[in-house]
Amino acid sequence: MSRLLVVDDEANIRLLYAEELADEGYEVVTAAGTAEAVEKLQEGAFDLAVLDIKLKNESGIDLLQKLVKERHDMPVILCSAFSCYKDDFSAWLADGYVVKSGDLSELKQEIARVLAKKAQRQKAGL
Amino acid sequence: MDWECCWDRDVIALGDCPNIHEGDEDLLESPRRRILEKCCDCSNFRRDLERFQSSGHPLGPVFSLIHDEYRRQKIHIQSLLSFLDSKSLEIRFFHELGSVLQSSVDLEEVLSVALTAITAGRGFGMNRAFLLMTDHKRDHLQGYLAIGPRNFEEAHQVWDEISHNDMDLQTLAQNFRKNKLSAERAKFHDILEQISVPLSNTTHILIKALDGKQPILIEDAYHHPDVDPDFARLLGVDTFLLMPLVSRNRRVGMIIADNCITHRRITAEDMHSLETFTFPVAFAIERASLYERLQEELNRVTEAHTKLKEQQELIVRMEKMALVGRITSSIAHSIRNPLMVIGGFARSMLKNTPDGDPKRNFIESIVGEARQLEGVLDEILNYSDSLYPTRDFWDVNQLVETALRESAAALRTRGYGSTFSAGSELPLAYIDFKQVSYCLRTILQCDLNGIGPPRTMDIDTHREADTVIIRIRDHGRYLPQEELDTIMMPFSSTQVMGASLGLALCKTILEKQGIPLNAQSVPEDGIFFTIALPIRKEDQ
Numbered sequence: 191m192s193r194l195l196v197v198d199d200e201a202n203i204r205l206l207y208a209e210e211l212a213d214e215g216y217e218v219v220t221a222a223g224t225a226e227a228v229e230k231l232q233e234g235a236f237d238l239a240v241l242d243i244k245l246k247n248e249s250g251i252d253l254l255q256k257l258v259k260e261r262h263d264m265p266v267i268l269c270s271a272f273s274c275y276k277d278d279f280s281a282w283l284a285d286g287y288v289v290k291s292g293d294l295s296e297l298k299q300e301i302a303r304v305l306a307k308k309a310q311r312q313k314a315g316l
Numbered sequence: 317m318d319w320e321c322c323w324d325r326d327v328i329a330l331g332d333c334p335n336i337h338e339g340d341e342d343l344l345e346s347p348r349r350r351i352l353e354k355c356c357d358c359s360n361f362r363r364d365l366e367r368f369q370s371s372g373h374p375l376g377p378v379f380s381l382i383h384d385e386y387r388r389q390k391i392h393i394q395s396l397l398s399f400l401d402s403k404s405l406e407i408r409f410f411h412e413l414g415s416v417l418q419s420s421v422d423l424e425e426v427l428s429v430a431l432t433a434i435t436a437g438r439g440f441g442m443n444r445a446f447l448l449m450t451d452h453k454r455d456h457l458q459g460y461l462a463i464g465p466r467n468f469e470e471a472h473q474v475w476d477e478i479s480h481n482d483m484d485l486q487t488l489a490q491n492f493r494k495n496k497l498s499a500e501r502a503k504f505h506d507i508l509e510q511i512s513v514p515l516s517n518t519t520h521i522l523i524k525a526l527d528g529k530q531p532i533l534i535e536d537a538y539h540h541p542d543v544d545p546d547f548a549r550l551l552g553v554d555t556f557l558l559m560p561l562v563s564r565n566r567r568v569g570m571i572i573a574d575n576c577i578t579h580r581r582i583t584a585e586d587m588h589s590l591e592t593f594t595f596p597v598a599f600a601i602e603r604a605s606l607y608e609r610l611q612e613e614l615n616r617v618t619e620a621h622t623k624l625k626e627q628q629e630l631i632v633r634m635e636k637m638a639l640v641g642r643i644t645s646s647i648a649h650s651i652r653n654p655l656m657v658i659g660g661f662a663r664s665m666l667k668n669t670p671d672g673d674p675k676r677n678f679i680e681s682i683v684g685e686a687r688q689l690e691g692v693l694d695e696i697l698n699y700s701d702s703l704y705p706t707r708d709f710w711d712v713n714q715l716v717e718t719a720l721r722e723s724a725a726a727l728r729t730r731g732y733g734s735t736f737s738a739g740s741e742l743p744l745a746y747i748d749f750k751q752v753s754y755c756l757r758t759i760l761q762c763d764l765n766g767i768g769p770p771r772t773m774d775i776d777t778h779r780e781a782d783t784v785i786i787r788i789r790d791h792g793r794y795l796p797q798e799e800l801d802t803i804m805m806p807f808s809s810t811q812v813m814g815a816s817l818g819l820a821l822c823k824t825i826l827e828k829q830g831i832p833l834n835a836q837s838v839p840e841d842g843i844f845f846t847i848a849l850p851i852r853k854e855d856q
Binding site for chain 1: 649652653654655656657658659660661662663664667683686687690694697
């Protein structure tokens with residue numbers, strides 16, 4: 191079972207992600223901000239992280255850069271209310287980008303795609 | 317002594333005097349008036365006087381002397397009266413001319429009056445007149461207008477016409493301007509277009525006259541040392557008068573007048589009168605030209621002012637819209653998360669609600685409404701994105717082909733067919749590819765009411781001046797122009813959110829790049845969209 195870390199400052203969204211992604215067969219751990227996310231990462235390994243970009247007074251992009259630097263084997267999907275970050279160079283570090291929607295199909299597809307890609311890479315020994 | 321003349325009778329009858337006719341009846345009973353007015357010129361009286369002289373009476377020669385002197389004085393007075401009459405006519409003519417010239421600032425009216433005055437019988441009575449004007453740059457003296465007949469037949473016809481219609485100068489000029497100005501210009505076009513003399517050519521007779529500020533009468537033009545024979549041949553006459561038009565030392569133009577039909581001699585008096593006439597004409601032409609230029613400048617300023625006002629309004633609108641954009645972006649973001657939660661949990665609930673459960677309809681409604689609101693949010697957030705375009709030079713045909721390819725599925729779903737006629741050798745357009753492409757896709761896919769057959773969309777590209785035009789003719793939709801204009805207005809209160817917000821957004825995005833988007837409703841033919849893309853950086 192793949193372990194996912196979901197970082198979002200909205201409690202209800204964390205709950206929605208947890209419910210929906212658990213239904214898809216993932217183990218979901220949520221965090222409300224950067225500090226909590228770092229804490230969870232220290233507690234155990236994750237197969238993938240889903241990050242919101244606007245986290246109250248913090249930036250999901252900053253967290254992304256930190257993760258890419260320290261956990262380069264863990265893919266990250268950015269999930270934001272804004273589509274404009276798609277064209278932001280710093281967002282290109284992420285493995286996927288999804289615009290927030292009540293319909294989580296796109297996010298679920300993106301998670302599956304990124305995890306499959308990661309599995310392929312591991313299989314190839316990269 | 318029996319007198320032949322009736323001077324010694326108090327009362328006479330008609331027929332007694334050969335010089336008294338019907339209408340002179342009041343003279344029959346007035347011997348004094350009869351003697352003074354008639355007898356003096358009567359042959360009977362002259363014979364009586366000769367008889368009296370030959371009778372040896374000492375007063376005989378004295379009477380003859382007085383009679384001769386009386387006749388001489390009478391003739392002199394008559395010539396003075398005739399001179400006075402002609403001068404009165406001249407003064408009346410100049411008064412008429414002056415009042416028109418002084419009151420008019422219309423160049424064509426001034427010219428019509430001037431040339432009519434020169435050629436009219438009640439004016440200076442010349443056969444033909446050419447007007448030459450200095451050009452705008454004041455480099456050349458050029459043929460501008462001419463008036464007069466080109467041959468005897470035409471002259472006869474025109475003069476007959478004028479004599480039958482007893483018109484004053486102003487009416488004649490108005491008539492000329494209204495009915496003949498263009499025709500006269502065309503009639504003398506061949507001559508006028510050949511007259512162009514640099515003002516610097518001081519050896520040319522025209523420039524000599526202009527610089528000398530004095531009229532010159534040219535006689536025997538073909539052999540005149542100062543006249544170019546080609547110029548004389550062009551006019552086709554050997555005698556003509558050059559009248560320079562100078563206003564406050566400014567060289568305005570020249571009038572060439574001749575009697576090419578009647579060959580009447582141009583007298584010194586003609587020259588003097590015409591010289592007097594040219595001063596107000598030159599001044600009036602100069603004033604009318606200045607007025608015309610002033611009008612041109614005024615039009616330019618008015619046009620610039622209108623453009624400036626439009627730009628100002630556009631800036632204000634854009635600023636307002638940018639503000640609206642920032643606000644809506646912020647609101648949209650705040651709405652996005654709760655909306656996502658509502659829609660997301662509704663979907664979760666729907667998954668766990670069995671078919672047939674009455675709650676399912678309610679939950680489906682929540683899912684549907686949330687989806688529609690998310691669509692609106694996407695549009696609003698796209699608008700916020702559009703505030704900062706990135707421009708470069710792009711191939712417009714490629715842009716259209718890409719948009720058509722990306723819209724193919726949506727068009728197919730609606731049962732639409734499309735054609736694309738790509739313009740050849742189009743220059744690259746300076747645009748934000750992503751934004752214009754988005755707009756194009758939105759126009760192609762927009763979900764307007766009123767859809768119906770034939771569901772075809774014709775797209776073509778072509779160049780117009782410094783723009784590349786994309787024209788989309790949507791034959792499948794029809795909306796009244798007013799409704800279409802409302803739909804194109806961003807965030808208008810009458811707009812149905814979501815259904816056509818995209819078009820207003822497109823207009824905003826394109827306008828921000830200085831690209832006009834025109835949507836025209838063509839009754840029974842659909843809606844025609846036109847996008848004019850700039851090809852130069854500085855046009856934006």
